[in-house]
Amino acid sequence: MVITDPVYFIALPLLTAFLLPLFGKIYKPLIGIIPGLVFAFLAYISFDLYLNLVPGKPIIIQMAGWAPPWGINLVFSEFSGLIVTLITFLAFLVWVYSYNFKKVGFDNSKKYFTLLMLMVAGSIGVVLTGDIFNMFVFLEITAIYSYGLTAFYKGRDSAEAAFKYLLLGSLSSVFILLAILLLYKQVGTLNMADIAVKAQSIDPKMKSIIAILFFVGLGIEAEMFPMNGWVPDAYSQAPGPVAASFAGMLAKSGIYALIRVFYTVLEVKGVFDLLLIMGLLTIIFAEFSAMRQKHLRRMLAYSSIGQMGLIMVAFSFNTKAGIFAGLFLMFNHAIIKTLLFLSSGFLTYSTKQKKIRDLDGFGKIMPFTSLMFGLGAFAIVGLPPFSGFWGKLNMLVATADSNLYFVIALILLVAVVEIVYYFKVIGRLYFRQQHKDVEVHNPTWNAILAMSILAIVIIGVGIYPDLITDYLTKATNELFDKAGYIHSVLPNLSLN
């Protein structure tokens, strides 16, 4: 179909984002409505494209008419399509959630939606692009607007958080750029498929340096252990829906870039072991820090890091089961963390209630939001019958497949810690006497709608995971099938 061209994923939000202030001049409510229309359209086309995708035949768009490996191309395959669909779906929900945010004291929706749309465009770009420099550009786009979104609120310490994020983000961009530079120097091409073909001939020493640079640079974006200092600050200082989209989109695009680079582009021996170790360290440090958090959002942020670590571990097995589990975890993390951040957005809206301690008895005064938070917490720690369980189960099965019993034990031990801190919050929300002066911001109808949709997805997938397992399997096969990817991007190339 003409209208469902993947280019729209990037072009449309980029365009409308900058036009948004103009629309605002014409008719003020358009500021709220236009992004919604865009996101809805994006979600529609992504679903449409994804559901109509022929297996083994990804949609490849050549920008400006140049065929790969010379031109930039967009690849909408089972894997990237899945992530894009997820991102657009979440973006739409985030819009639904924040459409009426003004009602509870959220101003500046113009800037907000502009930045949000740009960020979404960037993340989609990262996922879709088939060009490694293009990926860098999109990562930077995403990052810059994320800085803006992080620093969105004026009263808080958001500038501090944004600055830290910016500092690390810039370093990340330097390393990625350096890696691309070295890669380009070696292979003379920027197309990922082409690099993948030619990468075999690179000097292994150089290759490992490139891999290290990519690892560090993308690791910052993917919230890897020693480089994730920005995450808790950014997540906790950004507005609720922004934190949700960070977890749902930003982190996803980061991890996507990481696994795309190491699965498809660069085949480096040992990087997966490194990823495993770093993933485990990420999990351990993040979850242990989360355990001792007093602020709800910071806790969620650390938990988010932990989940990312889990995803890294899953992808580090380099097996089909591992990828499948990783994808499942990504899906879960995107959906559930979004729900958690969205609900915590209302719970911690007032500056008075930032700490977990302040939320005693909120189950009674904010029943729906608390319920959603509780549901999210149940799901994220992997309790059945919610979707988190299946992710965890698949993850563990994959781990066992790789004979890594100690990893299972470690993951499960950390999961106990996770349970502890989430259930502490639930206990406080529901089974405590509430404090005297609390400021309640009841969710608006659209927020309720957004959260309900997420909850329904969580429960639906939890009860019947086969709703998504087919797609995940397809995506797995796509990611695992490196030759297939190269072949579909570069149809004329004959391997060997």
Place this chain on the structure above:
Amino acid sequence: MQEFLTYSIYGTAFFLMLLGLYAVLMKKNLVKIVIGLTVLDSGLNLLFVAVGYISGGTAPIFSPAVVGKHVIMTDPVPQALVLTAIVIGFGVTAVALALVVRLYRKHNTTNIDEIKNLKW
């Protein structure tokens, strides 16, 4: 001579990068850190251009002057990339400076060690 030039450019680039990195890691002033970032970026960009340069190459422009002649052109791709990178670096610097201003207003200092409201 040509080689020396090439290596000196590489050297300058790495020097600039290290200088920038030093500023980012060691300087306590926010503005200096931002400057360090910019220097780091510049070094990187220089490196990029240097990598793309082929000795004796001309500008990669198909002008009437070069049509039909056997001319060595420098690789155009890194130059294009550098342009993008510069733009991105500019954007980042702008955001960074804006943030520095806000941080200064809030904390009344530009010492990064004192801006630690968010920790652990």
Place this chain on the structure above:
Amino acid sequence: MYNDKESQKIVDIIQNYARKHSLFILAYGTGCGAIEIPPTMTSRYDAERFGIRGSATPRQADVLLITGYLATKSLKRVIKVYEQMQDPKYVIGFGSCTINGGMYWDSYNTINVLDKYLPVDVYINGCMPRPEAVIAGFVKLQKLIQQGKADGWDIYKKNIDEYKANQKKIITNWVMPDFNF
């Protein structure tokens, strides 16, 4: 069984025989008479050969020994103990204090005549009575029981109003639960 007069008589005989030979005493050791109980019970005089044996609680006791003078305060307690005892029950007054006040005859806070407040079956006179006298008193009580004449408990029940009136004259702050039959 009890309706038949003859068998009633036989039952009475057995009953009185058993009662007579098994006297559980509850010694209310108010005065100096309490000193005389141990020699009575222990090896020199050995009251146990008559079936007399100490009992710790009023629920099980048959005989209440009032061993000496009774202050008004202790009268309350004695009455309570007596009322907690189960029928049939006997009271033995020790020494002259229980008979007419003895050396405390003009004391402001002792009672003079115990019989006004509790139905005494046997008095043992002396100040204090020696164990021989005590045992003699018990033997007297046993005889009375055999003859069915030791019916102080019955008299108390019949003349309860009179007794209570007398008791209330002495004990002004009466917080005792009412007597259970």
Place this chain on the structure above:
Amino acid sequence: MEGIGYKILGAVLTTILAFVVGMFYGGFSRKIIARIQNRVGPPVWQNFLDVLKLLFKKTSVRYGLMHHFAPLWMITMSITTLMFVPVLNDGLFFSNLNFSGDIIFLLYIMVFGSLGMALGAGSTGNPNSAIGVSRGLTQMVGFEIPWVMALVALMIQYKTTSVTGLMEVQSQSGTWLMFSSPFAFIAALLAMPGMFRYSPFDIVGAPAELASGPISEFGGKYLSTMMTSGSIFAFVKLTLYVDLFMGGASNLIVLVLKTFTLYMYPVLWGAVSARFRTEQSVRYFWGWPTFFGFIALIYAAF
């Protein structure tokens, strides 16, 4: 021979026998203690008189149903235990239900009365009763351990858990178990005074401190039933010891001789000893008796 009437008659006769013998034992013990204390002492039938008198006494108060039931629990326990203990080696007349129960059952049914009694005592609201019960139960935990150790040793050694089985073992081998399993016997013997609650283990119902403890609110018929039960139970316990360790008895005279000999042991010990505190007695029972019990177990198992 197997008629139900015959059975009932046997049961009633056993009960009466146990009652009479137990009563006389009580009388003898009073007499003997009196003689030790250089007294004349009451006649040996004094206990009958006491029971009879208490029976004729009026019971005019009660604290409720538990108080009313307490003596019933006790007598039920005593008689039921009696029914399940073989009184004579092969006296059909006295073999009431003893093929329907075994040692473990006996151990448990023996507690039935104590607990019921404790409940009755508790329901009176008398603090002395409660203290007595607390002490009694604690002491029970003490002496049950060596006693059970001895029994388990016997059971494991001879591969039978029934009293009749152990008696058969003795009649077949011709030696009493007190000789063939000496450690078990020592343990059981050392635990025995606790079971009889004679001095030094009589803190449960110490008359001077606790106003006779658990039974302090029981008089009249209640007390008489309890005394009956106590004497039956004394007989049962002695018979059980004799059955287990001294080869049982083939006729009543032998039975009486053996049980009386055994009975003298706690009585005489009690006559000359002072009272243990509760924790002292528990420590005693968990000391040497348990040690011997342990040795008996090891002896039995290996």
Place this chain on the structure above:
Amino acid sequence: MNSLVLLILIIAGGALLSYFGHKINKILGNITVFAVALIIPIYWFTQVDFTETVSFTVSGFHMELGYNMYGKLFSMIVMILSPLALIYAIGYMKDQKKLATFYFSFLFSILGMTGILMSRDFVSLFIFWEIMTWSSYLLVIFLGKDVQKTGIKYMVFSAIGAYAMLMAIVIIYKNTGSMMLSDYFGSFAGFTLQTKLLTGILLLLGFAVKSAVMPLHVWAPGAYSNTPMAYTSVFSGALSKMGIYGLGFVVVNLFAQANLEIVGYVLAWMGAITAVLATFSAVFQHDAKKLLAYSSIAQLGYIVTGIGIGTELSIMAGLYLAVLHAAFKGVLFMVVGAVERQAGTTDMNVVSGLARKMPFTFFTALIAIIALAGIPPLGGFVGKWMLYESLINNSNFLMVIMIFLSSTAAFLYCFKFLFGLFLGQQEPEFDHVKEASPVMIIPMLLLSVFLLVTGAYPGIVFKYVAEGMTNLGFHDVNWQMSVLTNAWGDSVNVQHVYLSVVVVFVAFLIFITWRGYKHSTKISTKDISSSGEMIKPEDNMTYAMDFYKPFQRVLQPILKWKINKYYEDFGKGLEALFDFMRRIYTGNGQTYAVYVIIFLAILLIFSKSIFGY
């Protein structure tokens, strides 16, 4: 439609209906709960086809539901006890708030238990296990007391258990390629010893947590005593049995078959130690709820011992005790709940003499306590007897002594429970106390009747126990309606016992009541023989505080040793470690940048060992 799926749907639907019913209106909600409580057991007993199975494949895992006889036995516990507790809850929770949550969680935990017992594969087992766990967690913290400690402790231990199980499941899947229980059992013999032990012991760990075996029991006292009592009766009565269920099939079907009886033996020892120590703890509690909680742990210890020994008689004893424990602990927790509701407290130092005010409650408590103490002629004795006999037959003499010590010491707390709450002096401050409402009394009475009947006819339970044991590999289990026989052929005829006790009791009842009861007056508990001392109505003479002080002095060396404290110290140490670890996030952006560079440097330096170059 498949009756098993329908059963699950009915319970889930019931949960939702009760939830919304209570959201709308309390009366409507209560009616719904009552209806659900009736429908579930009726459906189970009449409509469920126990031979039916249903299987489906989800996310690549083959799952199958279907009863076996062993599961049916435990299901029966759930299906009888839970509805009664639900009905009881209607009365008990009348004045509480958040009833919607309560009944929702309650029914979901029933759903979890039902599911566990019909799962034939590990995935559904684990799913239902977790459903049961979180729903019970919600109920543990329902009252909001001690959320931090009790709830977290419960959840942590449950999670450790569940995840141990999950790990075992995953390893099993790795080794057999199937999630079916039967495949695991079938191929167990072929595993290496390491795998055998690893999977089996991890599974055991998971189940042992729920059955509160010694080092893992720490959650139980708090969880049992802080939960609304209506649920605790299910919690202790039925939910803990899920652990027993699992232990049973793991120990018997796996280890015993693979000549690894030693595992069962160790487990039995742990059970025995649990029984002793928990009993000692129970004796010194002054809160009736805590007392019962510890008592539950001790009782579960007996059951675990029985299962662990693994002989026919001992397993029979264990399963029989499991059924009985459900009944009497169910009653007892309901009793405590009734007392708590009517008198406002269950502190035995405060409350006393309620037997006069709550006679029915007292009666049921008495029956249950007699059964618990294992005193003949009630049903509890049967289980105890079988347990002892099986241990003696196995010559496990030390274990016998430990169990005996435990159950003798159990008399202490049994008495204390009855005495502390119901006996002793009736205080004027509890004059207003009334008997609990019939809704609460009737479930208690029904369970008490069951206890009374099993005393004479334990065979009605044996029937199902024997059926269940066929699934544990014991076919032709020998049982009789009322005669118990051990391996050496010695027997007890409980019917004779019952007969003897009843005849003697009735005979003397007549004797003692005749011309006694009617002529006597019921007097106040303040009217005691007190050496003439005047006791005023407001004086409390009940001796309840430090009831077993002498015993405490004897046990001082043992009681000093508190496992709970070690766990708490460990937890605190961990928290300190976590606090230390999170210092890495210093809050200084520059430090983070330094981390990045250091990480990069490390990677570059060690790139040879990581990447090979």
